[in-house]
Amino acid sequence: MKLHFDLATVLQGDYGALFLHGVGLTLAMAGLAWCLSLVVGVLLTLIRLTNRRPCTMFVSTFVAYHRNVPTLVQILFWYFGISTLLPMTLQDWLNQYNGQFIFAVIAIGLCSGAYLSEDIRSGLRAISYGQYEASRALGLNFIKGMRYVILPQALRNSIPPMVNHAVVLFKNTSLAMAIGAAELTYVTRKVENETFLSFESYLVATVLYLALSLVIMLAGARIAAHYRIPGVK
């Protein structure tokens, strides 16, 4: 092993700019996918709350599929499989405008949405049925009961698992390199192939991933602490 350590090369000039681009794309991907997962998660929870048999069946199938198929396979399926079923004009448009990025966001967002709906559901299930009954007995309708009584308690319960899944989502963006989206891992491979400085390139990427994940974990802990009811665990 050569003991030559050259961090400056991979951090300056073109390579530094590449890394910066990679981080930017990773963050954009994670942010967009997270927004999508939030929408999907809330929608799935609402559909499940209707308690109609076809609706709950649909949600549980959706969740089971996304929990039991590897995220990488889901990304590949979207990019290579489902994309071929789209109309030709849409396919051309996607090929022109960074289709890899869009399909990765869709796949990762849907997958996290399934997990998120489970988090919200377990938060809701932890609220005892007496709370529903009490809110109805006080004259609140379903919406108001949810808005003022159930959700404030349920969402507090859901914060820790939601933060965990946000970190998982952030890490999953690295899988988008398999379809050629130029995010951080892809960029790292590129820099490594061009400079042959494997150790340095991986070190930079690892530190960046770790730092950003820790920021998410820390922010999550702050949010959980902020919304904690004093005296309640």
Place this chain on the structure above:
Amino acid sequence: MFDVLRENWTLLLIGQYPHGPIGGIVVTILLSVSALVIAIPLGILVALARISHFKVLRAPATGLVYAVRGVPLLMVIFWVYFLVPVLTGYPVTGFVTMLCALVIYDSAYLGEIIRAGIEALPKGQVEASRALGMSYLKTMRAVILPQALYNVVPSMVTQFVSTIKETSLGYIINVQELSFAADQINNRLLTKPFPVYLILALSYFVLCYALTQLAHYLERRVTRKRAGKGNKTGNKTRAGVEQPLLEAAVSEQ
């Protein structure tokens, strides 16, 4: 879809085995089982280090857990891919690379699972066995770990499912597992990507869904067993704690 499956099922199942390297779903299962088997003892060590009184043990274990939680598995795979040949001086195959990365990843996650299992046991268990004159090691081996490991078996099965899903990343470094086989088929047929990737997704689904159901079944079994024996062994579940409290409140009135 069915004609694709009929013509290529052997490649998905065992790869090119009699005429070439073994691959497909067999390698996926082999990889995940061996990763988990190697990772369980390491996970126990990580768990014991995480709850140790000595900072020398606690700090590196905590560091490992946070590193694994914060860094994508793909990054760990690339590290192993590059570091293991440099450190050992031997070239390693994709299978071994993947195995090492999975063992590192799983031992941290299993460590957290086992730690949760140990911490869920009542403190009296350690105190009682120490009072009986057992050493730390004997306490752990004969009293704590048998209970803790039994209680976390469902979570371990869930971790096994995660490991199976993670083996799909082997595709990126050309390990000949299930996703790689599907990619080979796709490259040969060229015109049928949708059925090929649908078959791939469904194969993983069938495998993992069965194991998830097994985990649910074990979960119910463990909960029932703990609740049934809760009062006798002092191995309290949530229900076991709440029940006497409720009775006490009623009798006071």
